Amino acid sequence: MKVLQPTLARVPWMLAALALVVGVLLDLFAPQPYTGLPLLAAAPLVAGATLSFRSALAVVCVTCVVSVAVDIERRRPATPLFVDLAVVGVIGVLALAVNRLIVRQGRDLALARDVAEAVQRAVLPDPPREVGPLTVAAGYTAAQAEAQIGGDFFAVQETPFGVRMIIGDVRGKGLAAVAAVSVAIGAFRQEAEYAPTLVTLAQRMDEAMARAAARSDPVISTEGFTTAVLAEAAADGEVLSLVNCGHPPPYLVHDGQCVRLDPTSPQLPLGVGLGDVAPAGSVPVDVVRLPPGASLLLVTDGVTEARDKRGIFYDPVASGRMRRQFKDPDALVDALTKDVGRWTEGDREDDMAILVVARHRPPRAA
Numbered sequence: 001m002k003v004l005q006p007t008l009a010r011v012p013w014m015l016a017a018l019a020l021v022v023g024v025l026l027d028l029f030a031p032q033p034y035t036g037l038p039l040l041a042a043a044p045l046v047a048g049a050t051l052s053f054r055s056a057l058a059v060v061c062v063t064c065v066v067s068v069a070v071d072i073e074r075r076r077p078a079t080p081l082f083v084d085l086a087v088v089g090v091i092g093v094l095a096l097a098v099n100r101l102i103v104r105q106g107r108d109l110a111l112a113r114d115v116a117e118a119v120q121r122a123v124l125p126d127p128p129r130e131v132g133p134l135t136v137a138a139g140y141t142a143a144q145a146e147a148q149i150g151g152d153f154f155a156v157q158e159t160p161f162g163v164r165m166i167i168g169d170v171r172g173k174g175l176a177a178v179a180a181v182s183v184a185i186g187a188f189r190q191e192a193e194y195a196p197t198l199v200t201l202a203q204r205m206d207e208a209m210a211r212a213a214a215r216s217d218p219v220i221s222t223e224g225f226t227t228a229v230l231a232e233a234a235a236d237g238e239v240l241s242l243v244n245c246g247h248p249p250p251y252l253v254h255d256g257q258c259v260r261l262d263p264t265s266p267q268l269p270l271g272v273g274l275g276d277v278a279p280a281g282s283v284p285v286d287v288v289r290l291p292p293g294a295s296l297l298l299v300t301d302g303v304t305e306a307r308d309k310r311g312i313f314y315d316p317v318a319s320g321r322m323r324r325q326f327k328d329p330d331a332l333v334d335a336l337t338k339d340v341g342r343w344t345e346g347d348r349e350d351d352m353a354i355l356v357v358a359r360h361r362p363p364r365a366a
Helices: 004-029 037-050 053-073 078-123 174-191 198-215 329-344
Strands: 134-141 152-159 162-170 226-233 239-245 251-254 257-260 286-289 295-299 352-359
Touching (some): 037 053, 152 352, 162 352, 174 198, 174 226, 198 226, 198 239, 295 329
Antiparallel strands (some): 134 352, 239 286, 251 295
């Protein structure tokens, strides 16, 4: 890629020069009444849209000089000479104005991206590298390279009840999704410290998101729900409790195997009245063992609904690249991100969030 960059940078210059040269040739050799004036005028336009202001100004000046020189060479009267010069000059001025507009638009876009990235980092900060007996890694890939804000989220927090974590996906896009994410993350961080059970935590988050949706725009509130998986690790990290609220199931990655942890009884998404539909005693909690060195892989539907050119969905269990040993959670996040990218050939339709928590291996005896 680095080898191609200088060549790509020369393309605008080559296009402007090509328009200028062909315009001169047509002016000199084309039969009357055909002239190369349109192509001569196109050179400043190409430069104004693709080059810097100084470079575009240089192209405009050179084009004006060339236009006059060609008319003198062909012994044209003064009136056509000045008309050609006026046409090239006016178009050159317009090209410089377009250049200024493009530069200003680029600056505004860069500022918007910076603001979006700052908002994303404020709402969705990176999780801690180590929490209790667990090592943590996370990754977020936007569906579009220009986008920095999405509806996927994750969080990990050490609480009096153990290490609690969540991964989720709010319905919607843009600023409405960011607002819902901020509510979900805020409710999780607050209630994770006080909710005595994982089910209670899910129900309190459901209530918080339902209240936020009720205060928002009526159109948004009718569609406002969030799928999520909540997990809780015991003090030693050996046992994991899971509650799945309408979200893609997590995976257990260990000893070269990737096993999908389907919920015993999937619950409704958060924000639709989980506590009303399913009382605390009726919500099952799935319990799995996390052996030393094993990883819990939590993903959003940007992974499970990624499709190849044939329309086949990506499956981490079926992928041979997931059935191997990973030295740390970061390696697993990186491998999964690349594998999904290969599967879709870079054509993603949804944001992709990945959260991996791994249990520390016990130190080897001396």
